[in-house]
Amino acid sequence: MSAQGDCEFLVKRARELVPADPWAAKAWLITARTLYPTDFNIQYEMYIIERNAERTASAGRLLYDIFINFPDQPVVWREITVITAALRNDSQDKHALFLKGVFETLPGPVQCQMLLKATEQCFNTLEKAEMLLLLLKRFPESVVQHGVSLGESLLEAELAEDLDTPVNCFRKLFVCDVLPLIVNNVEMRLPASLLYKYMHKAAEFYIGYVTQSPCTDAQLQASQEVAGLKSPGLGRGQRYVIDGLSEKSSVVAEPWERLLEIVGVVGTRCEWQGEKGSRTYTELLQRVKEVCPYLPSLEGDTLCRCCSQIVTCSTLVLFRCSYLYVSAVQPSLFQGHNSLGSTPWVLLEDLSGVFNDVEVERSSGKHAHKKRKLADGREKTSSDDEDALGMGRGRHILVNKTEMTGWTETLEHFRTARESWDLLHSHDTLESEFSKICMAWKTENWLWFRIFLTDMIIYQGQYRTALSSLVQMSSLLPQQSHSRVTESLTAANLETHRAVIQQASCHYALGEHRLACEKVLEVVSGLVPQNHEPVKFSEEPNRGRGKSRKGNDLRLVPCTSRDVLPFCLQLILACFKLRAFADGSRDDLALGHVIVLLQHDWPLGEALFLKAVDKICDHGSFQYENFFNYVTNIDMLEEFAYLRTTEGGRVQLELLPNQGMLIKHHTVTRGITKGVKEDFRLAMERQVSRCGENLLSVLHRFCINEKIILIQSLP
Numbered sequence: 156m157s158a159q160g161d162c163e164f165l166v167k168r169a170r171e172l173v174p175a176d177p178w179a180a181k182a183w184l185i186t187a188r189t190l191y192p193t194d195f196n197i198q199y200e201m202y203i204i205e206r207n208a209e210r211t212a213s214a215g216r217l218l219y220d221i222f223i224n225f226p227d228q229p230v231v232w233r234e235i236t237v238i239t240a241a242l243r244n245d246s247q248d249k250h251a252l253f254l255k256g257v258f259e260t261l262p263g264p265v266q267c268q269m270l271l272k273a274t275e276q277c278f279n280t281l282e283k284a285e286m287l288l289l290l291l292k293r294f295p296e297s298v299v300q301h302g303v304s305l306g307e308s309l310l311e312a313e314l315a316e317d318l319d320t321p322v323n324c325f326r327k328l329f330v331c332d333v334l335p336l337i338v339n340n341v342e343m344r345l346p347a348s349l350l351y352k353y354m355h356k357a358a359e360f361y362i363g364y365v366t367q368s369p370c371t372d373a374q375l376q377a378s379q380e381v382a383g384l385k386s387p388g389l390g391r392g393q394r395y396v397i398d399g400l401s402e403k404s405s406v407v408a409e410p411w412e413r414l415l416e417i418v419g420v421v422g423t424r425c426e427w428q429g430e431k432g433s434r435t436y437t438e439l440l441q442r443v444k445e446v447c448p449y450l451p452s453l454e455g456d457t458l459c460r461c462c463s464q465i466v467t468c469s470t471l472v473l474f475r476c477s478y479l480y481v482s483a484v485q486p487s488l489f490q491g492h493n494s495l496g497s498t499p500w501v502l503l504e505d506l507s508g509v510f511n512d513v514e515v516e517r518s519s520g521k522h523a524h525k526k527r528k529l530a531d532g533r534e535k536t537s538s539d540d541e542d543a544l545g546m547g548r549g550r551h552i553l554v555n556k557t558e559m560t561g562w563t564e565t566l567e568h569f570r571t572a573r574e575s576w577d578l579l580h581s582h583d584t585l586e587s588e589f590s591k592i593c594m595a596w597k598t599e600n601w602l603w604f605r606i607f608l609t610d611m612i613i614y615q616g617q618y619r620t621a622l623s624s625l626v627q628m629s630s631l632l633p634q635q636s637h638s639r640v641t642e643s644l645t646a647a648n649l650e651t652h653r654a655v656i657q658q659a660s661c662h663y664a665l666g667e668h669r670l671a672c673e674k675v676l677e678v679v680s681g682l683v684p685q686n687h688e689p690v691k692f693s694e695e696p697n698r699g700r701g702k703s704r705k706g707n708d709l710r711l712v713p714c715t716s717r718d719v720l721p722f723c724l725q726l727i728l729a730c731f732k733l734r735a736f737a738d739g740s741r742d743d744l745a746l747g748h749v750i751v752l753l754q755h756d757w758p759l760g761e762a763l764f765l766k767a768v769d770k771i772c773d774h775g776s777f778q779y780e781n782f783f784n785y786v787t788n789i790d791m792l793e794e795f796a797y798l799r800t801t802e803g804g805r806v807q808l809e810l811l812p813n814q815g816m817l818i819k820h821h822t823v824t825r826g827i828t829k830g831v832k833e834d835f836r837l838a839m840e841r842q843v844s845r846c847g848e849n850l851l852s853v854l855h856r857f858c859i860n861e862k863i864i865l866i867q868s869l870p
Contacts, residue, residue, distance in 0.1 A: 215260025439468040473575035477607035483565040505708040506725040510759040618661040668730035669869040684851035728752040747779030782810035
């Protein structure tokens with residue numbers, strides 16, 4: 156029998172003995188190995204027996220022997236691949252733990268050599284990178300030799316795949332696993348330019364990660380298919396997704412803290428001014444604010460280093476704080492936020508003073524009975540529910556602190572983000588470098604950042620620029636139908652409504668009342684007033700807004716029908732108020748619109764209503780044929796009924812449809828107005844019976860039905 160035949164016989168005999176007498180099988184193989192020490196099959200069979208019996212130490216020794224003596228055998232590499240797969244997996248499976256134990260028995264140099272050769276056997280870029288990463292983690296000294304090349308290969312693979320987002324499997328592996336090994340290795344001597352490049356790659360990834368839009372189950376399924384994973388029975392909800400990774404692997408813990416660690420290490424290695432290596436984001440900004448004044452006196456490398464420090468720190472603080480602000484005012488934009496039950500907010504002009512800025516000459520004897528009645532029990536009280544944070548430049552942002560939890564932090568984030576923006580635009584070099592980062596990261600496509608920029612521009616009072624920004628924002632929004640009427644501002648059309656109502660607010664601030672009215676009526680058409688029990692106005696205390704502030708304040712308003720509709724009514728009132736009360740002119744239509752709108756939030760409009768009554772008395776007549784369609788306030792009805800009396804001045808009121816034509820047609824007949832007076836009395840009686848109607852429904856109907864005439868009434 157030939158030597159090959161003898162070896163095959165001995166292996167076959169040992170294999171047959173394993174089930175019944177494993178020790179006899181081992182004896183046969185030991186004998187066979189003694190006779191044929193260079194035969195691979197004998198030694199591999201010995202390893203398989205020990206591996207199947209899960210004898211760690213002996214299996215490790217045999218694996219070492221076959222790896223050293225037979226490094227080119229394919230079956231050896233298949234076995235090593237199984238072991239390295241277990242090493243890369245976090246599984247606590249019993250067999251996986253055994254394979255890891257076998258690997259641990261190998262000498263360090265052999266482990267290193269085995270991992271290096273296993274890496275060479277990989278053809279998949281991601282698998283090869285994970286194998287090399289395993290080597291770097293186990294043997295930190297190999298980072299100097301392989302760290303940068305591994306990082307570059309991952310960035311090149313990302314570029315070759317032409318991925319449309321930095322949040323992908325290649326970038327995650329580089330940023331979360333490879334980069335910390337590189338920057339924390341004291342033996343690495345990397346140029347500052349490369350460190351900045353890597354830090355910016357990390358920042359782009361982490362910012363992109365935390366600002367991801369909510370993903371659907373279909374997106375998660377597609378991502379897992381890219382990774383070759385099966386995901387049956389996916390549940391509903393928002394998930395984190397990184398292209399090419401499983402759902403579990405897609406989760407990155409504490410991304411902002413991880414980014415801060417990278418910045419601290421890079422800052423120390425690049426010799427930033429005053430860098431401690433461990434700071435908060437607030438401290439980062441404070442430090443660069445201290446450095447910034449010295450820029451004009453610096454030059455050369457010192458200037459470049461300081462500019463890089465200022466731009467990097469200010470940019471990260473800007474994006475972090477603007478994200479935190481937007482995640483509070485519109486949480487549904489982001490993954491990980493529960494869009495159900497999260498109230499979005501919109502920054503608008505504060506119109507709470509629209510009722511109060513007309514002084515009434517209370518010393519006049521006209522309608523003193525009504526003034527006393529309306530003023531009775533109406534002492535103004537300051538509300539504890541309204542608060543504001545002074546934001547500099549004489550402006551405040553007001554917010555109902557009982558409705559917005561964490562309102563102080565939200566406004567502080569807004570202030571800090573604006574401060575960072577101003578710092579980045581305080582010097583030509585800083586602005587140029589910041590623009591390069593924005594271009595590289597394609598921030599023009601970040602809807603959430605556009606929302607912050609728009610709010611910041613509105614705060615700065617640059618309303619024309621804000622309107623342009625809102626137009627740009629519309630290109631980033633999903634296309635929605637404007638004609639659909641919903642019970643509230645739903646997530647589907649919320650972004651569109653936010654943009655339109657902010658446009659209305661900007662047009663109003665610019666004095667473009669007709670455009671403001673057009674936009675706000677577009678919003679009103681998508682709202683449905685809340686159903687509630689009618690309020691007894693005479694018992695409602697005046698909800699004072701506190702002391703009036705100088706300058707135009709802003710207000711964060713919840714994006715709900717309950718809050719947006721009142722703002723819309725206030726804005727329309729503000730548009731018509733100046734026209735209705737213009738000196739030396741008469742516009743009964745505008746005055747009628749004002750009276751209708753003053754019913755909202757009654758009795759805050761008491762002074763303005765009495766001013767309107769004075770104006771009507773001065774003219775001796777008033778014509779508004781929509782009066783009985785929309786005026787249901789009992790105090791107003793009572794006042795108009797009084798105006799018809801002798802004591803009230805016998806004011807000629809044309810409040811019924813076609814009433815003016817009827818009077819003119821019968822001017823030659825004595826007592827012709829008797830029928831008209833009777834019609835007025837009956838109409839007034841019917842109107843009193845409507846005082847219990849839902850006022851918001853009445854005013855909403857007014858905006859919808861009279862939309863065309865409202866717009867046409869404004870210049």
